[in-house]
Amino acid sequence: MNLRQQASAFAVHAVLLAYTALALAPIILVIMNSFKERKAIFGAPLQLPSPSTFSLIGYDKVFGDSAIASYYINSITVTGGTIFFTLLFGSMAAWALAEYKFRFNTFLAIFLAIGIMVPIRLGSVALIQLIAQLNLINTLTALILVYVAQNIPLAVFILSEFMGQIPKDLREAARCDGLSEYNIFFHIILPLLRPALATVAVFTMIPVWNDLWFPLLLAPARGKQTITLGIQQFLGQYITDWNSVLSALATAIIPVLILYVIFSRQLIRGLTSGAVK
Amino acid sequence: MSEVKIENLCKAYGPVEVLKNIDLTVEDGSFVVLVGPSGCGKSTLLRSIAGLEPITAGNISIGGRQVNDLPPAQRQIAMVFQSYALYPHKNVYDNMAFGLKFARTPKAEIDQRVSEAARILQLEHLLKRRPRELSGGQRQRVAIGRAIVRKPQVFLFDEPLSNLDAALRINTRVEIAKLHKLLKATIVYVTHDQVEAMTLADKIVVMNNGRVEQTGKPLDLYYNPANMFVAGFIGSPAMNFVAAKMTQKNQLDCGAGMKINLPLPPACKVGDKVTLGCRPEHIQFAAEGKIQLKGNVDILERLGEIGYAHVSLPNGQSIVAQITGDPKVGNGAPVSLALSPTHIHIFGEDGSVCSAAAR
Amino acid sequence: MATGSDAGLMGMSRASYLRLLGFFLAPAVIIYSVFSIYPLLATIFSSLYLRQIDGTYVFNGLGNFVTLLTDTTWSVSFWNAMKNNFVFFLIHMGVQNPIGIALAALLSLPQLKFRAAYRTLIFMPTMLSVVIIGFTWQLILSPLWGISKMLLQAVGMGAFFAPLLGQESTALITVSLISVWQFVGIPMILIYTALLAIPDELADAATVDGLTQFQTFFFVKLPLVIPAIGLVSVLTFVNNFNAFDLIYAMKGALAGPNFSSDIMGTLFYRTFFGNQLQLGDASMGSTIATMMFLIILLGVMVYLFVIQRRIQRYSF
């Protein structure tokens, strides 16, 4: 490597590092200060917690709110349920649209695509009435149903693209092998879709985990609140208590970041798999 | 009995006819190769036999049973795909056993059949590997193994060698030929490569534009092509064609003063426009001989013991002659060509053969 | 057997073919129709009704749309929100997407070390809830905590400190840039993917032709990822005209000061659900929601039928 190349490599890293710092600084700032005592938060916000300024008082309050465990369980149930049914129903529909010829094929594909463009939030009031009629208010089922409906269009869209990449020969080999259409889907296609399913799972997970709106409207009861709603209400309650505010924010951020770091490889692979030659 | 009989088969996609009135019989235990340029309908025909494509009209029966409306699995066929179509998430053993499991074959029998196939194909040490850990040739053998374990009445091969490199292709070709002998299987094999067709087939079916152009034993097609298409398709390098006109009895005028005297079949009449065909291997550099053409060498391709000379004729056409050894002629040098009179084919204006000259 | 009809599969009766289609399609189509399409249609339907001052509703045809677009009581807010939304969109197009492209270009450089780490970390803010991001940035920009002031002072620009979120001239830009900060990962990843799909031989050929890395990117790679940039643009458009959470979290439903950060989403929310003493107006709210739907639809159509058709696509 000659001097010029070294210099340009250095410049590239400098730019990327600077942007990475910009991306992370606010998050780090919140997490860092959540471990400090009140005076230090205001006095020296840019310093790391030191033994003299370290404090967990905010977390005491956050976790003293006994419901925090149930917030997490609810969020995990809702997100998990949504991902499961979105992937199952979405891939089934994508398979039918990609593989079978029938009269309304194109119509259905366009019909499903509308949902990618329009947020269900615009239909909130009708949705609440519907959920109430179904007697599903304050159930996690209601949230899962709405989220599945919200995520199916994108899931079908992405999965159809991937479905096209599975060689036709493979499905025909399976037909020659005597598999029923159902078994071809569940035993050949579904396992092969795994990277795409991972992508869809991440795309589904982020907005569902982070959503405030539908938990607020459809399942606001105590014991049914998700972590985002719980934290939001907690913030409202302790808004002037920055120890609690920062700890609550950190509590909401950290699990998402951990999950993200674990799954980022799969996510990026899923996102970029179109480019794998 | 595992004869495949196809009668009057037609297939159309909307107004586009891709198979037109196909009649074909694949005798029990025979190796039939469907050959033709891409888009000729050979793969569609194969897939129709497999049941992967619905047909528009006609009949397909396998082993005396009409299968027109049966799904692939019930036709007692096995197919080997060009891309091998191995299930990437299953190991070699499971790839071969997969169909049997769904047919609820007893475990012991699955084991027995798979190990038998693995033994024949020398795959025993690879059974636990995933397809992506195998070489192209090994994948090919697994795909064949998957077909064998099903004990089908008919094996269908869809261009199985086209994804292999040249050396491996020749090896595998020989393997398939041996396998055919060993299993005494009925095989329908699709390829666009006439060499594969010639070397493997008991019977070749040459297809073009959704029609069967000619059916016959390999050498029959080589020596007695029914039309210019078959004549040009079978044999490598391809047959030379020279446009000519019959000016008087037993004489052809190729233009630019080139006149050839030879006995012509009675079907040809004075004044007919015809095409004269002769394979490169039947043309030599020689000043004597009954049928002579003169021209200038454009280029010599030397392959070793033999080679090919591209020669332009005075009428502007170019023909290829096979040479042996090193004839020591430079580019542009004038040469005399001798055509073997027994290997000349005369085609009428519609492209069909007037008659092969008597051998 | 014409294509497009219920052709069926070899050896399968029509009934069992329909059962097969039903099995695969019904769950998705039913859940989607009931919980997504029906509520949206109900919204569009109620945009045809007018709320009376006594709280009842009467049928009004397209009258609500006329009111929204022409009556100054509504049209001033509507066009203001529309204008702001375009500014919001243009800032994303002008800042987010170029930064995304630049980052993608750097990340796709051959032999870059720590590629995965950069990619993962820069994408991170995209993962977090908008509510949490809004709150966090509000803390950072808060004059009380004074982080932004401290940082400016540290580089000797303390005098430039301004309440960015509180001034009419800067509020919208500030909120837009925070949104850019959060979502820059999306164009980055999409363009990065497209760049990876370009065969290395092409870059090698350009190098052989004597182009610098920079020139190679600009004159060889960039033209080839224009379809991806088109996709990113239409996604940005759809997301921007659906945006709501961030502005609501940082500036409230009135999107101040003086509605300078009001966009379609906040206008819809305020109208539909009301505010302090403002009562929710389902019909005008639905009218705005329907307009949002139409704008998004129009944008997508323009993309599909005008832009996408003109984009030259290359296959490798």
Place this chain on the structure above:
Amino acid sequence: MLKMSLKTMLLAAVALTVGTGAASAGKLTIESWRNDDAAIWKDKIIPAFMAKHPGITVEFTPTAPKEYNAALNAKLAGGTAGDIITCRPFDASLELFNKGFLAGLNDLGSMKNFSDVAKSAWTTDDGKTTFCVPMGSVIHGFIYNKDIFAELKLTEPKTEEEFLATLEAIKKNGKYVPLVLGTNDQWEAATMGFQNIGPNYWKGEDGRKALIDGKGKLTDKAYVDTFAALAKWGPYMGDGYKAQTYPDSQNLFGLGKGAIYAAGSWDISTFRGQKVNMGAFKAPPPAGSKDCYISDHTDIGIGMNAKSANAADAKVFLDWIGSEEFAGIFANALPGFFPLSNSKVAISDDVAQTFVSWRGECKSTIRNSYQILSRGTPNLENEMWNVSAQVLNGAMKPEAAADQLEAGLQKWYKPHQ
């Protein structure tokens, strides 16, 4: 294999449905925007009620103030709202009653404990039906940090002139923010600013009623003067006040960094929690005023969801809310919310005591935008938030602010057309 995955799906669906929280008898849920007070409800008010009525369980489930109206309306429309609804004053709640979401409460025994004035915020226009039990009012004024005033040797200002002089003195000293008030969230500008000092200009109820019957206009001198007074505050409001949120303001004063806080009485409990040594003074009247006026606003009531599954229990609870016992607990647990019932309640908090003492010195009025005038579009209250914030920001002239308000009202309100 396939059958198994179907079965698993069904099981999963059933398992999720089983978690349904069916309303059990004897359990009441309260909807409220007072999330600041959650702890007090849980620890003091509800236990006191349950001690009297052991068969009834009560749960307090607040929503953040800015989402409360939207979320409550949606929940009521969808039938998911709690049994007990905390009522905003005037039209917001009247609309809920008209739509049949709130039950009429005329037959409630404890309703007799309230004067008509107290009930006016939750009574139909014809005066026949009351649908919420009045719970508390809030009084505007200014809270100051006694320690800072002592340090800078300042005294409580009595007039507007003195008020500005005091601010100037604090500003000169430079250590503290003179006036703690932010305009980011806008509502404080209108509520803590305009409605706080305004009644002295427009003569309280006289001016408010004149606006309603059309005799007074918002372009009258009183309103322009109010805005003009607000416009003078800008230089004294901390660095970056334009981006200062309400919690920022609370923290600024709570941390002892600010000297004077434009207040609502409900802030007292927040600052008690932060241990501020504080006092209070009422809005200083402009030069030449004879009488003083305070904003004593009926702010919070409590009613019953008409579709409550536990109507009987809910009425028991509401009846208790109207009782003297509740008034006592409420007033002392939440200093700054002043009970509206006729019963005499001793208030122990000295700052709250100061606030309530103004009722004796000055004439009370409620916020002028709340009754009737915010029924149409554009919404007067929203407009007031907007223009007040702009006046404080220096982005709008007082006259222009008054013009915009009046123009908005003229668009839909007959008496002003």
